[in-house]
Amino acid sequence: DSGVTQTPKHLITATGQRVTLRCSPRSGDLSVYWYQQSLDQGLQFLIQYYNGEERAKGNILERFSAQQFPDLHSELNLSSLELGDSALYFCASSPGAGTGFKLRFGSGTRLTVV
Amino acid sequence: QQQVKQSPQSLIVQKGGISIINCAYENTAFDYFPWYQQFPGKGPALLIAIRPDVSEKKEGRFTISFNKSAKQFSLHIMDSQPGDSATYFCAAKGNTPLVFGKGTRLSVIA
Numbered sequence: 001d002s003g004v005t006q007t008p009k010h011l012i013t014a015t016g017q018r019v020t021l022r023c024s025p026r027s028g029d030l031s032v033y034w035y036q037q038s039l040d041q042g043l044q045f046l047i048q049y050y051n052g053e054e055r056a057k058g059n060i061l062e063r064f065s066a067q068q069f070p071d072l073h074s075e076l077n078l079s080s081l082e083l084g085d086s087a088l089y090f091c092a093s094s095p096g097a098g099t100g101f102k103l104r105f106g107s108g109t110r111l112t113v114v
Numbered sequence: 115q116q117q118v119k120q121s122p123q124s125l126i127v128q129k130g131g132i133s134i135i136n137c138a139y140e141n142t143a144f145d146y147f148p149w150y151q152q153f154p155g156k157g158p159a160l161l162i163a164i165r166p167d168v169s170e171k172k173e174g175r176f177t178i179s180f181n182k183s184a185k186q187f188s189l190h191i192m193d194s195q196p197g198d199s200a201t202y203f204c205a206a207k208g209n210t211p212l213v214f215g216k217g218t219r220l221s222v223i224a
Binding site for chain 2: 002004033035040041042043044045048056058090092101102103104105106107108
């Protein structure tokens with residue numbers, strides 16, 4: 001068990017809608033990372049937060065946003081959803097700020113846009 | 115632009131055989147190279163990792179071989195077992211969070 005909790009496990013929504021994915025990091029970890037996994041692109045880094053502050057940004061679309069709250073849980077907001085946004089979204093956590101070492105992943109949220 | 119290229123996409127190995135997955139990178143700033151294992155319905159989990167100052171690291175049946183001059187590294191799974199059937203991702207890290215290869219789906223058949 002990685003200690004990283006993601007909810008919901010599955011989400012089905014229509015195009016144009018907005019959804020929120022939630023992640024609770026492993027106890028003691030201050031960094032949260034969001035990754036998108038699709039069949040053809042593999043694991044794509046979206047964004048990292050460290051102790052409430054944005055730390056690094058990857059291939060995150062403008063329609064997507066994230067934040068990390070004082071209790072360290074994080075939310076990924078996806079809006080104006082398109083069919084191509086259907087994917088597995090993973091949250092991972094690590095103890096430090098710029099390490100990225102030993103990322104621990106949650107079990108993911110499978111998003112289906114219909 | 116894919117920063118870490120992984121091959122093959124899929125691999126079928128007989129039980130007891132050796133599974134070999136290869137990765138190549140371009141960014142010489144990368145200084146940490148982990149491999150992750152992912153089972154269906156689960157998130158990736160760290161399997162083994164290496165830094166570029168060593169050429170090989172072994173943990174049980176899993177070995178990473180690293181060739182700094184060629185900018186390549188590979189995962190070898192000795193005595194492959196059906197329980198090793200999973201998707202394997204190589205990754206690399208420099209001053210940015212981990213970038214992953216596209217994954218290799220390994221099937222170990224009896």
